[in-house]
Amino acid sequence: MSRSAALLVLALTLSACGTSAGGGGEKQEITVWLMKDTATEEFVSKFESEFEKEHSNLDVKIQIQEWNGITQKVTSALASTDPPDVIEVGNTQVAQYVASKGVTDLSDKKAELKGDDWIPGLSEPGAVDGKQFGVPFYAANRVVIYRKDLFEAAQVTPPKTREEWLAATAELDQGEQQGIYLPGQNWYTLSGFVWDEGGDLAKQDGGRWKGSLNTPEALAGMDFYKKLQALGDGPKDSDEAKPQQTDVVAGGKVAQFIAVPGAAKLVEKANPELAGKIGFFPIPGKTADKPGAVFTGGSDLIIPLASSRQEGAYEVVKALAGEKWQVELAKAMNYVPNRKSLAASVGGDPGTAAMAQGAANGHATPNSPNWGAVEARNPIKEFQTAVLTGTDPKTAAAKADEVITQALNSGK
Numbered sequence: 001m002s003r004s005a006a007l008l009v010l011a012l013t014l015s016a017c018g019t020s021a022g023g024g025g026e027k028q029e030i031t032v033w034l035m036k037d038t039a040t041e042e043f044v045s046k047f048e049s050e051f052e053k054e055h056s057n058l059d060v061k062i063q064i065q066e067w068n069g070i071t072q073k074v075t076s077a078l079a080s081t082d083p084p085d086v087i088e089v090g091n092t093q094v095a096q097y098v099a100s101k102g103v104t105d106l107s108d109k110k111a112e113l114k115g116d117d118w119i120p121g122l123s124e125p126g127a128v129d130g131k132q133f134g135v136p137f138y139a140a141n142r143v144v145i146y147r148k149d150l151f152e153a154a155q156v157t158p159p160k161t162r163e164e165w166l167a168a169t170a171e172l173d174q175g176e177q178q179g180i181y182l183p184g185q186n187w188y189t190l191s192g193f194v195w196d197e198g199g200d201l202a203k204q205d206g207g208r209w210k211g212s213l214n215t216p217e218a219l220a221g222m223d224f225y226k227k228l229q230a231l232g233d234g235p236k237d238s239d240e241a242k243p244q245q246t247d248v249v250a251g252g253k254v255a256q257f258i259a260v261p262g263a264a265k266l267v268e269k270a271n272p273e274l275a276g277k278i279g280f281f282p283i284p285g286k287t288a289d290k291p292g293a294v295f296t297g298g299s300d301l302i303i304p305l306a307s308s309r310q311e312g313a314y315e316v317v318k319a320l321a322g323e324k325w326q327v328e329l330a331k332a333m334n335y336v337p338n339r340k341s342l343a344a345s346v347g348g349d350p351g352t353a354a355m356a357q358g359a360a361n362g363h364a365t366p367n368s369p370n371w372g373a374v375e376a377r378n379p380i381k382e383f384q385t386a387v388l389t390g391t392d393p394k395t396a397a398a399k400a401d402e403v404i405t406q407a408l409n410s411g412k
Helices: 003-015 041-054 070-079 091-098 148-153 162-172 187-196 216-229 245-250 263-270 310-320 323-333 340-346 350-359 371-377 379-388 393-408
Strands: 019-022 025-035 058-065 086-090 135-140 143-147 202-205 208-211 256-259 278-281 297-302
Touching (some): 025 070, 041 310, 041 323, 091 297, 091 371, 143 350, 148 278, 187 379, 202 393, 208 393, 245 256, 245 263, 278 350, 310 323, 323 340, 340 350, 371 393
């Protein structure tokens, strides 16, 4: 083979990268990274098959990634010249990845994707500097998990407002029975109370972040947390994992606790006698017409800017974020769909239904690429313990704000 012929073969080979033979021509291969346990094998297989039937020119390859070490892996992928075409990322991680300048701006697709209907806890962290980079994929948030038999015995019903919640919990907090098991460092729950008061964990002003726990709104949220936490025997200096709160609840002396609905299954597994005795309701808000604010966990979908298959990648994102596959995923995994209008589609499962109601008032942590540095030390937990053990709330809040402010502005 002549040198010129060899070069021609090489050129044709290189131009075919990202494609595979199929049907009457070449199929463009779209690589998608989804995280482990995001979806069942059945969902992945069904999506690939049905999507390819509807898009004969595309060949979808979904690759499952481990959460351990994923931040560095995604960062490296965004910096490469041949990244995967679609990546699932944690909703609070979008800003961090956007800071690398390697994520495609999808603002012009928001209307087509029904962005006005997205739940805020996913859409807000997916937007950076007024541009939409992350497309909401799925959500999960905390609810109140309660013992139906203990509520009935105390002649109380699931409350609709915070004040009703305090009153009901006080009735349930009798003798050895805890009205609620609430560890002192459940900072996600505290965040919801702060948001309900109109506050936040940190705020941005003129391009600089500042911790905002030492504000009337945040302090009011902490005051409510303190009142609620006192109606049980939860530790003041640890979180839900120390000890495992589901093990505590399984002991049979806890009337309610705050967690994602799946925690109820862990309680029932540890104590089968509680099967059928557990119910769910959204975290109550300040008024009966609106559930309490909750931290929205979940994922967004991003498209790496360096992907040479932008149109195909968008078709995958459009499908995964669309009504059909949102409903399928929510039912398969007991998630909340990315749109508020789809909440009714998962109403068959009581835990998921309560979660979906709460998701309408979902929020995310401050949208800073440095938020991970705050969580690494987590001065919010230190603030909670300090207040619950007698420290002046303003003094404790000011100390925590110093740490938050320094972490969010590091590198500036």
